[in-house]
Amino acid sequence: NAGVTQTPKFQVLKTGQSMTLQCAQDMNHEYMSWYRQDPGMGLRLIHYSVGAGITDQGEVPNGYNVSRSTTEDFPLRLLSAAPSQTSVYFCASSPRQGRANEKLFFGSGTQLSVL
């Protein structure tokens, strides 16, 4: 079972470059989300989506864009990378709203360094 698949696993960018982190899930989950993980800060929500065509901002959305054209895919775009965006990024999905919402399935992460 693939679950939540993130690519790439590692990425190095120069300041000002743009890139897209890919996330795909094969569990037909309605809810998808992106988190960043920084030392001692836990996981902070960047953007989330409750279904195809619907996205919303999380706690730290600045500098990131998302779209949800299909149920399976939820890419995260960095428009102009900054060193402050150096982090480990996790995509997560869950079946639906309500009590199942918290049963997040995480991908294995993308380690991003911005020089």
Next chain:
Amino acid sequence: GQQLNQSPQSMFIQEGEDVSMNCTSSSIFNTWLWYKQEPGEGPVLLIALYKAGELTSNGRLTAQFGITRKDSFLNISASIPSDVGIYFCAGQKYAGNMLTFGGGTRLMVKP
């Protein structure tokens, strides 16, 4: 933004010892969750708690939902080397709401 205070930040223990960690907040959460993250992987849900005072076990792991709804505790009994990882608490204020994560407790177990 809202953050949960998780302690200790790290623990280095001997195999076989019991482990306790906790998570506190200044505000009420109606769901508490505990996740484990192993190196190079995303977090995996260990235990979910839905009711104040609830005590739930998953093998050697036991978690409790504090009666004030502002804290939660995780205990691991008779630790083994594969318990190594970062343990995160997370709170949810109401169903459908986003999760708030603690900063994590890094557990290291010496064989």
